[in-house]
Amino acid sequence: MFDRIRREVEANLNSTRGEREAGGILYGRNEPNGIHILDCRPLPCEHAMGPGFVLSERDEKRLAEMLAAPETDPELNGLTALGWYHSHVHSRIFLSERDLQIHNRYFPAPFQVALVLRPRTEGSTRAGFFFREAAGGIRADASYQEFTLKSPAPELSAPRPIPKATPQTVEPVCPTCGGKRIRRSHRSLIERVWGLSGVYPYRCEECLSRSLHRRTRGLPHRGKRPEQKKRAWLRTRRELFLYSGGIIGFLLFLFYMIRDTGPKPDQP
Numbered sequence: 256m257f258d259r260i261r262r263e264v265e266a267n268l269n270s271t272r273g274e275r276e277a278g279g280i281l282y283g284r285n286e287p288n289g290i291h292i293l294d295c296r297p298l299p300c301e302h303a304m305g306p307g308f309v310l311s312e313r314d315e316k317r318l319a320e321m322l323a324a325p326e327t328d329p330e331l332n333g334l335t336a337l338g339w340y341h342s343h344v345h346s347r348i349f350l351s352e353r354d355l356q357i358h359n360r361y362f363p364a365p366f367q368v369a370l371v372l373r374p375r376t377e378g379s380t381r382a383g384f385f386f387r388e389a390a391g392g393i394r395a396d397a398s399y400q401e402f403t404l405k406s407p408a409p410e411l412s413a414p415r416p417i418p419k420a421t422p423q424t425v426e427p428v429c430p431t432c433g434g435k436r437i438r439r440s441h442r443s444l445i446e447r448v449w450g451l452s453g454v455y456p457y458r459c460e461e462c463l464s465r466s467l468h469r470r471t472r473g474l475p476h477r478g479k480r481p482e483q484k485k486r487a488w489l490r491t492r493r494e495l496f497l498y499s500g501g502i503i504g505f506l507l508f509l510f511y512m513i514r515d516t517g518p519k520p521d522q523p
Contacts, residue, residue, distance in 0.1 A: 264342040276308035278341030340370035350395035429459040
């Protein structure tokens with residue numbers, strides 16, 4: 256019931272027509288050990304005099320009908336009007352002169368109470384009860400004990416399993432013709448060194464151009480047939496002989512240039 260009241264006053268606070276105060280009637284049973292509030296009904300207000308909960312003549316007529324509702328409403332059978340509730344939008348929790356007039360006119364019984372609520376924009380609502388003392392007076396400047404009506408905590412559901420992210424493939428494109436049919440090409444000795452950094456040569460099957468790409472998941476690496484592997488090995492062996500022969504020849508040339516030929520004979 257308190258949650259229904261909280262939602263009502265917060266809805267009027269955030270109304271599209273602007274901030275407005277809300278109110279209604281509290282129903283329950285008056286028993287020897289105290290009053291038991293069991294139900295509530297909102298009182299529609301025309302707000303003819305502004306956003307405050309100020310009752311017009313039509314509002315007061317509707318209030319009188321709601322006070323007699325337990326006699327005709329089956330849902331309120333056996334209950335009685337125990338008091339009323341209303342919200343303050345901009346002021347603190349207290350009973351103003353206007354509030355006291357409504358309370359003394361429509362809720363004069365010693366057991367009838369007033370509930371004042373102060374909704375907040377962050378989602379919680381402060382509230383406090385006001386009642387008549389034994390001598391008949393009401394402490395209207397503040398409630399004896401304020402309390403907070405909070406939004407119910409959302410139900411915790413089982414955590415959903417996080418789907419594994421599938422790596423996005425990058426579809427290779429030939430930089431010369433824009434074709435997508437490219438494959439890994441054979442590598443020279445220098446290109447094998449470049450392969451340590453992830454750069455490999457690729458051959459386009461459409462324009463036969465050759466280009467270098469950084470190895471990604473999207474670039475295909477098709478398995479070679481046995482004859483292709485044999486040709487690749489022969490080509491690699493030939494390149495190894497060629498480069499090794501060149502290096503040996505260069506070293507021999509350096510050795511020839513710096514070799515010690517001994518003292519030269521004196522010129523006559």
